Amino acid sequence: EVQLVESGGGLVQPGGSLRLSCAVSGFTFSRYSMNWVRQRPGEGLVWVSRIESDGAITTYADSVKGRFTTSRDNAKDTLYLQMNGLRADDTAIYYCARGPMVGTSTGAFDVWGQGAMVTVSS
Amino acid sequence: QSALTQPPSASGSPGQSVTISCTGTSSDVGRYNYVSWYQQHPGKAPKLMISEVIKRPSGVPDRFSGSKSGNTASLTVSGLQAEDEADYYCSSYAGSNFYVFGTGTTVTVL
Numbered sequence: 001e002v003q004l005v006e007s008g009g010g011l012v013q014p015g016g017s018l019r020l021s022c023a024v025s026g027f028t029f030s031r032y033s034m035n036w037v038r039q040r041p042g043e044g045l046v047w048v049s050r051i052e053s054d055g056a057i058t059t060y061a062d063s064v065k066g067r068f069t070t071s072r073d074n075a076k077d078t079l080y081l082q083m084n085g086l087r088a089d090d091t092a093i094y095y096c097a098r099g100p101m102v103g104t105s106t107g108a109f110d111v112w113g114q115g116a117m118v119t120v121s122s
Numbered sequence: 123q124s125a126l127t128q129p130p131s132a133s134g135s136p137g138q139s140v141t142i143s144c145t146g147t148s149s150d151v152g153r154y155n156y157v158s159w160y161q162q163h164p165g166k167a168p169k170l171m172i173s174e175v176i177k178r179p180s181g182v183p184d185r186f187s188g189s190k191s192g193n194t195a196s197l198t199v200s201g202l203q204a205e206d207e208a209d210y211y212c213s214s215y216a217g218s219n220f221y222v223f224g225t226g227t228t229v230t231v232l
Contacts, residue, residue: 035221037168044125044226045160045168045211050219059219062123095167107156107215108173115167 002026002111004096009116016086020116022079022096027111030054030074033099035109036081038092048094049081053102064090086120093117126151126212126224133230134202142227144195144212150222152193156215159188159197163208171210172197199229207231 008020022034036048049070051058058070069082079096094116097109127145134140144151144159151157157175160168170179172188175195185200195214199206212224 037223044209045162045213045223046125047213047221047223050221052219057219061220097168105156106158106173106177107154107213107221108158108170109160109168109213110170110173110179112167112169 002098004098004111004113006094006096006113006116009094009118011119011121012086013122014087014120016120017082017084018086018118019083020081020094020096020118022081022113024077024079024098027098029072029077031102033102034070034072034079035097035099036068036070036079037095037097037109037112038090039095039115040089040092046092050099051079083118086118088120091118091120123216123220123222126214126222128210128212128224128227130225131228131230133232134199135232136202136204138202139198139200140202140229141196141198142210142212142229144197144214144224146193146195146214146222148193150214150216151190151195153217154215155190157188157190157195158213159186160211160213161206161208162211168211202231204231 051070067085096113098111100106159172162168
């Protein structure tokens, strides 16, 4: 069964840091690009970041660029989101989502994790 | 990186059809055939319903269909059923490995 499981969420003070993990199973992780998508309470989905299958290229939404870093360990089948300089408006559920397999282009996120809640508050 | 525009709400009676629009720009929806649609029930993770404008993943009922004209994409749900009541989001590839989601539409089955 294809599965994505996020962990690492929690309560952090403004200006603090947190690292989310997304452990995958059921597919060849190293052959897929991966993404982070967030959803503030009661609001819509917002794309946050994308990383290529080999980790060579990462892209970020303007709202997190310079503060968040996406990485992956293909040997451990795990995706990471390092979040620094956290602000109250970063409070959200963070989902990891699988992108297209290498060599294909669909622009779609076909598998999603259950989400990890991050709360930034003093 | 402005969000794609969707109507906040849409509704229909069981068995009827509802169509949701998703308006972007010539830099995203209008430029790429990489428009996707996601269904999200309360407290759940989103689920892919349509990819590449018109393609239905395995397991998605054929009551769901997608289309695109210019800078606007649409999702049509035919033969509405109670379980179709959910939030729906479009998304589009926006070039240079960037993506953008729509503002979301709440579909109510009357």
